[in-house]
Amino acid sequence: MIKRVLASLANYILPYRCSSCSQLIDKEQGMCAPCFSKLNFITSPYCSCCGFPFEFFIEGQNLCGRCVAKQPNYDLARSLFKFDLESKKLIHAFKYNDRTAHSKMFAKLIIARYKQEIEEVDLVIPVPMHRIKRIFRQYNPAQILAKDIADLLKIPMVPDVLIKTKWTKPQTKLTKYQREKNLSGSLVFNIKRIVKGMRVLLVDDVKTTGTTCNTCAKLLKTAGATSVKLVTVGMT
Secondary structure (H helix, E strand, O other): OHHHHHHHHHHOOOOOOOOOOOOOOOOOOOOOOHHHHHOOEOOOOOOOOOOOOOOOOOOOOOOOOHHHHHOOOEEOOOOOOEOOHHHHHHHHHHHHHHOOOHHHHHHHHHHHHHHHHHHHOOEEOOOOOOOHHHHHHHHHHHHHHHHHHHHOOOOEEEOOOEOOOOOOOOOOOHHHHHHHHHHHOOEEEEOOOOOOEEEEEEEEEEEEEOOOHHHHHHHHHOOOOEEEEEEEEEEO
């Protein structure tokens, strides 16, 4: 009873607000209906491997041209939103402006959308962040999201299976070739950890060209992971 009274008091003093526009709402870590309706969720049809959305359905077409040309190192990738002006506000607030509470909303939406495809995994791993960058940023968004997803799936999340050993330039404005060169030698597998025979779920905030996630998946497969699935909040 005391907990209910204190919770009601806290809600009165600090009411819930929309994660996008900050209007008052009646639930924690949620969005108002108008903002939610503006989000561009990725829906079928999309590539069965990388999750890239197709403009229209073509019978018998399951893979996009990029995956046909070169199979990714991960077995499956799924993203929640197309990275546009609406989702960018939410994702950037989560990544750069300490709105870490967004993670629980993202995790719930990812599980609601893709649970059947990602639930049979043994371990959740975030894409790593360099320790110096983490000092400046104060947190790794991918790790926070990975923990919330792992809690919903009721499986372990281990943050240091992959380690970023080299400071790299931001990947945002680089070409695919430049991204690969930029990442070269910067990610390593932590030999103190074991993934042999495990099904791994890799978590990141945004998938652009997929270079970082592909490199992470290669390291995990080399270390003996039987499968690597990837989830992100946004996809460009």
